[in-house]
Amino acid sequence: MSEHHAKPTGITRWLFTTNHKDIGTLYLWFAFIMFFIGGGMAMVIRAELLQPGMQVVDPLFFNTMTTMHGLIMVFGAVMPAMVGFANWMIPMMIGAPDMALPRMNNWSFWILPFAGTMLISTLFMEGGGPAFGWTFYAPLSTTFAPQSTDFFIFAVHLLGFSSIMGAINIIATILNMRAPGMTLMKMPLFVWTWLITAFLLIAVMPVLAGAVTMMLTDRNFGTSFFDAAGGGDPVLFQHVFWFFGHPEVYIMILPAFGIVSHIIPTFARKKLFGYASMVYAVAAIAFLSFIVWAHHMFTVGMPVAGELYFTYATIMIAVPTAVKVFNWTATMWRGSMTFETPMLWAVAFVFLFTIGGFTGLMLGMAPADFQYHDTYFVVAHFHYVLVTGAVFGIIAGAYFWLPKWTGHMYDEKLGKMHFWLSVISVNILFFPQHFLGLAGMPRRIPDYAVQFAEFNFMSSIGGFAFGLSQLLFLYVVIKCIRGGEKATDEVWDNPDGLEWTTPSPAPYHTFETAPEIK
Amino acid sequence: MQSQQQNIANRRLLPRLLLVVVAMFGFGFALAPLYEAFCSAFGINGRFIAIQEGNYDVAARLVQISQVDESRSVTVQFTASRNQNIDWEFRPMENSVSVHPGEIRVVTYYAKNMTDRTVVAQAVPSIVPGQAVKYFNKIECFCFTQQTFKPGESREMPLRFVIDPHLPGKISTLTLAYTLFDTQNRQAVNEKRDVSLVSLAVRSVVPNVPQPY
Numbered sequence: 001m002s003e004h005h006a007k008p009t010g011i012t013r014w015l016f017t018t019n020h021k022d023i024g025t026l027y028l029w030f031a032f033i034m035f036f037i038g039g040g041m042a043m044v045i046r047a048e049l050l051q052p053g054m055q056v057v058d059p060l061f062f063n064t065m066t067t068m069h070g071l072i073m074v075f076g077a078v079m080p081a082m083v084g085f086a087n088w089m090i091p092m093m094i095g096a097p098d099m100a101l102p103r104m105n106n107w108s109f110w111i112l113p114f115a116g117t118m119l120i121s122t123l124f125m126e127g128g129g130p131a132f133g134w135t136f137y138a139p140l141s142t143t144f145a146p147q148s149t150d151f152f153i154f155a156v157h158l159l160g161f162s163s164i165m166g167a168i169n170i171i172a173t174i175l176n177m178r179a180p181g182m183t184l185m186k187m188p189l190f191v192w193t194w195l196i197t198a199f200l201l202i203a204v205m206p207v208l209a210g211a212v213t214m215m216l217t218d219r220n221f222g223t224s225f226f227d228a229a230g231g232g233d234p235v236l237f238q239h240v241f242w243f244f245g246h247p248e249v250y251i252m253i254l255p256a257f258g259i260v261s262h263i264i265p266t267f268a269r270k271k272l273f274g275y276a277s278m279v280y281a282v283a284a285i286a287f288l289s290f291i292v293w294a295h296h297m298f299t300v301g302m303p304v305a306g307e308l309y310f311t312y313a314t315i316m317i318a319v320p321t322a323v324k325v326f327n328w329t330a331t332m333w334r335g336s337m338t339f340e341t342p343m344l345w346a347v348a349f350v351f352l353f354t355i356g357g358f359t360g361l362m363l364g365m366a367p368a369d370f371q372y373h374d375t376y377f378v379v380a381h382f383h384y385v386l387v388t389g390a391v392f393g394i395i396a397g398a399y400f401w402l403p404k405w406t407g408h409m410y411d412e413k414l415g416k417m418h419f420w421l422s423v424i425s426v427n428i429l430f431f432p433q434h435f436l437g438l439a440g441m442p443r444r445i446p447d448y449a450v451q452f453a454e455f456n457f458m459s460s461i462g463g464f465a466f467g468l469s470q471l472l473f474l475y476v477v478i479k480c481i482r483g484g485e486k487a488t489d490e491v492w493d494n495p496d497g498l499e500w501t502t503p504s505p506a507p508y509h510t511f512e513t514a515p516e517i518k
Numbered sequence: 519m520q521s522q523q524q525n526i527a528n529r530r531l532l533p534r535l536l537l538v539v540v541a542m543f544g545f546g547f548a549l550a551p552l553y554e555a556f557c558s559a560f561g562i563n564g565r566f567i568a569i570q571e572g573n574y575d576v577a578a579r580l581v582q583i584s585q586v587d588e589s590r591s592v593t594v595q596f597t598a599s600r601n602q603n604i605d606w607e608f609r610p611m612e613n614s615v616s617v618h619p620g621e622i623r624v625v626t627y628y629a630k631n632m633t634d635r636t637v638v639a640q641a642v643p644s645i646v647p648g649q650a651v652k653y654f655n656k657i658e659c660f661c662f663t664q665q666t667f668k669p670g671e672s673r674e675m676p677l678r679f680v681i682d683p684h685l686p687g688k689i690s691t692l693t694l695a696y697t698l699f700d701t702q703n704r705q706a707v708n709e710k711r712d713v714s715l716v717s718l719a720v721r722s723v724v725p726n727v728p729q730p731y
Contacts, residue, residue, distance in 0.1 A: 100528045168535045176527040206539050210546020225550055229601045229699055236553045240546055301648065303562050 015110070018102035019508060020087045023109050025405075027084030028398075030112055032474070034076030035391075037120070039467050041069040046429075046463035048446050049456050062446035063131035064123065070134025071152075074252065075159045076116050078386065081394045082255040083108075083166045086194045089401065090170065092499040092506065093188045095179030095515040100172035108165035115158035122148035122155075133444055135245065138226035138237040142218045150219065153212045160205045167201035170194055179498075181517030185279070188497050189272065192279050193258030196286045200247045200254075203290075208244040211237065235300050242293035250289045252386060253353075254282055256393025257324060260346045263400050264328050266495045267343035268335025274327040281320035281327075288317045298369045307366035314364035318357070325354055340492075341415035345396030348423050349389065356384030359434065374444075377437025383430045395422075395473065402480050403487035407505030410480040418476060421469040428462025562648050586620035587683040594681070595693040598627060604639060604700040605632045606667075611674065619683040627660065627696065630672035638666050641696045650692050653682040664701055 008016060017023060044065045048056045057065070087105065091098055099105045122129035127146030130136065141149060174195045178187070187195075214237075217223040224230025226237045265272040272278065295314045298307060328350050337343070359381040363369050372378060402410050432455035437443075441452045448456065487504040502510050556562075594617060596610035607630040617623050631637050641661040645651045656662075660675035667673075681692075 100524070101532070164539055168532065168539075171535060172528050172531050175531060176524050202535060202538050203542050206541075206543035207546040207549075210543050210549075214547070214550070228697070229603070232550075233553065236550060239553060240549050243546075243549065301646075303560070303649070306562075 016106070018098070018106050020091050020099045020102070020105065021405075021506065021508065023099075023105050024084045024086075024088030026109050027080045027087060027112075030109075030116070031077050031079075031081035031084060031394075032477075034072050034080070034116060035470070036474075038069050038072035038077055039470060041065045041072070042463065043467050045069060046460040049448070050460040051457065052448055052450050052453050054447055057446070059446045060128055060131055063133075063444065064129045066444050067130045067133055067136075068120070068123065071119065071130070072116075073386075074134065074248070075156075076112075076119075078252045078390050078394070079163060080112060082194075082197070082252070082390075083163075083170075085190070085255060085259065085394070085397055085401075086166075086170050088405065089499060090173055090191055090194060091177070092502060092510055093191050093497055094174065094177060094182055095498050095511045095517065096173060096177035097509065097512050099169050100177050101169045104165050105169050108162045108169065111158050111162040111165075115155045115162065118151055118158065119155035122146075122151050125151070135241060136215070137241070138215065138218070138234045142215055142226055145219070150216065153216050153219075156212045157209055160209045163201050163205050167198035167205070170198040171202070174198075179511070179514040179517050185276065186517065188258075189261035189275070189278055190255065190258035193254045193261075193282050196282050197251050197254045200251050200286055200289065204244040204247040204251075207240065208248075211240045211244065214240070235297075238297045238300060239294070242296045243290075245296065246293040247286070247289040249382075249385070250285060252390045253393075254286070256349065256390045256397075257282065259393045259397035259400070260328065260349050262497065263342045263346040263396055264331050264350075266400075266492050267340060267346075268332045268337050269493065270331055270335045271496070272327070273330035273333075274323070277323055278327055281323040284320040285317060288313065288320070292317065295364055295366075295369070298366045299373050311364060311366045315361060317364075318361055321357055325350060325357075338493075340399075341410070341412060341419055342396050342400035344416065344419045344423075345392050345399065348419070349392040349396060352384055352388030352392065352423075352426075356381055356386075356389055359384065372437060374442055375437035376433045376441045376443055379443050380430050380433035380437060383433070387430070388426055398477070401499075402477065403491045404499060404502075404504050404506055406481050406484075407487055408480050408484035409487050409491075410476050410484065414472065414476045414479075418469060418472045421472065422466060425462045425465035425469055429459055429466050430462070432456075432458045432462075585683070586618050588618050590687070590690075591616045591618050592681055592685065592689070593691045594623075594679075595691065596625060596627075597693065597695045599695065599697050601697055601699045604637070604698055606630060606637070606639065606698060607632060607672070608696075608698045617681060619681045619685055622657065622678065622680045624676055624678045626674040626676050628672065628674050629665070629667065629698070631667035631670060634669045636666065636668050638664050638701045640664050640699050640701050642699060644695045644697070646693045646695070647689060650685060650689050653685040653689075654692060654694070655680050655682060661696065 014022065014026060017026075044057060045062065048054070048062055087099065090096075125146070125148040127148060129148055130141070130145065130152045132140035132145060136152075174187070174191055214223070214225040218225050218227055218232075224232040226232050226234050228234065261272055261278060292310060292314045294302065294306065294310045298310070302310075332347075339347075359377065363372055363378065363381055399410060399415055402408075436452050436455045436459070439452065441448055441456075489502065489504050490500050491504060492500075498511075498515060499506070501515070593614055595614040596612065598608045598610055600606055600608050607628070609628055611626045611628055615623060615625060627641075629639070631639075643656075643659075643661050645654055656677065656679050658676060658678040660677065665675065
């Protein structure tokens with residue numbers, strides 16, 4: 001049955017690969033590069049906001065930077081990084097030899113560099129890149145947008161194709177490729193969170209594709225979906241966008257929940273507390289994500305009944321999320337905890353993500369949201385859930401599985417240094433933004449009243465420090481790939497999961513014969 | 519390597535998942551008519567279905583509004599704006615009036631065609647707050663029909679209205695906003711651009727012409 005091809009070398013190995021580990025590596029490197037490009041844009045933003053007044057860039061370019069930073073971090077960094085983890089780990093966690101549809105897997109990765117290039121190329125076009133915010137609200141993105149917007153639209157289409165193919169592959173792999181005896185409720189939590197995430201992806205990425213297609217026809221073919229002059233409505237755009245956008249934020253965070261649910265039990269040396277409730281909580285969060293979208297648009301002029309419904313539904317999400325946070329805490333309770341680098345990131349994730357969750361509750365209440373809407377409070381909120389949430393989850397996972405991927409231990413001392421630099425600077429970066437927002441500083445502005453100067457200065461200093469700290473991460477990863485202390489097969493102290501039964505580094509082909517699941 | 523059963527299972531699953539993708543793509547577009555239907559059904563976003571469908575009998579309604587409620591008065595503010603495709607002067611003659619519910623009032627809007635060609639214009643009203651839409655009855659309005667103006671022509675156009683005394687007590691101010699569109703300019707643009715099949719297919723779902731109501 002099993003036939004072995006000669007492993008191609010050089011560039012063709014990567015271009016034509018159908019191996020889930022190669023593709024996982026490609027995804028992770030792509031995400032890493034995008035993380036630095038998007039991060040560079042964040043540095044431009046923070047440099048301009050270091051002091052009141054205009055110093056570094058002109059306002060249009062500033063708007064382009066906030067827009068591209070958001071788009072690149074969401075679609076270029078966080079999502080591909082999560083898919084990279086899925087490619088590497090899901091087959092190894094469920095005892096499968098590879099992904100279910102390996103050729104499609106190759107394609108879904110190789111679309112990404114083209115989509116990313118197309119998106120970034122808009123910066124060099126006449127009229128500049130997209131400057132209407134990552135949410136690309138009409139009519140800013142239709143009537144008043146630069147010519148390059150059509151390239152942005154096709155880049156989003158391509159990114160959508162890539163995500164949808166990746167999601168289909170993951171669903172097929174999880175449903176059909178599990179080793180005999182691995183029932184659904186025996187699956188590791190990372191696999192569970194990704195199964196649910198993949199369903200979210202195939203449900204909402206096509207809606208995003210629809211939204212940008214409507215933009216495209218409004219811009220070029222005389223339709224009026226979002227144009228009041230032709231009987232359309234710009235508010236419709238916000239509904240369509242957020243029907244995609246709210247599940248999208250869970251697409252970014254759910255796999256991080258999964259990663260943390262592996263790390264905390266390993267370093268607490270206990271089984272994960274409340275496995276079944278964790279699974280149900282993720283499913284509940286995913287379901288609720290479809291029926292709360294209008295809490296992003298409380299101020300469009302909704303009837304009171306709508307405001308109340310979306311408030312209640314939104315606050316309800318706190319229940320399953322709290323179940324997860326309490327379960328992680330209960331897992332640590334009376335565990336024999338040690339604080340290796342992945343555990344530090346995971347504990348910081350639980351603590352800081354919860355802060356972002358709490359500010360989410362504040363924003364979820366319609367009357368309070370009228371005060372916070374479109375201020376830096378919102379910026380602080382979603383950076384707490386996405387940077388100290390999703391990105392910390394990704395970094396935690398990278399440290400956790402790097403020894404399995406490379407066969408070497410990373411430099412523990414540098415890893416811890418990376419953690420402490422990041423966790424301190426990220427709070428200096430984002431915590432003051434809460435105060436700025438409460439004091440009324442609007443988001444997406446290049447200049448501000450002098451009353452906001454001190455907190456913006458603090459925030460920018462934190463931002464530069466956080467950005468520089470990530471270069472240390474790059475160094476640690478490269479150093480780990482090139483050498484280091486030999487990792488054992490188990491790597492950690494008696495970790496749970498099939499991936500730790502394979503040698504380190506994981507051989508090119510694993511589980512060609514399915515393992516026994518007890 | 520995949521086993522035979524896994525291969526078959528994958529092949530069976532793939533079209534089902536693709537079906538979900540296609541269905542959700544369609545759902546994205548379906549949100550446009552759904553949004554219209556939802557707003558009309560609940561009378562929100564300034565839409566009131568009976569008026570839009572032409573089933574709203576103003577005369578019958580006026581019989582019901584027989585007495586004037588002199589115990590309260592409502593401020594009605596008027597605004598006017600032009601769509602970007604029309605070079606006209608367009609403004610209300612009075613910025614606001616105070617009326618009792620049940621009282622019939624006439625106000626006028628002034629419009630002037632600043633171009634050197636005949637223009638057919640359509641005014642589209644919008645009322646804030648949205649809940650007040652169904653209590654604001656227009657007996658006569660220049661927005662009921664398209665208005666043809668010769669080059670340089672100007673005139674005052676009347677609006678005769680009455681506010682239903684059932685207007686919720688918490689509403690004390692209404693704003694009536696008119697936006698003026700050049701119907702031909704819009705069509706000309708469309709005729710020139712409507713060459714793509716995509717555009718025709720999409721436009722069959724979503725009507726492009728402003729609906730007076």
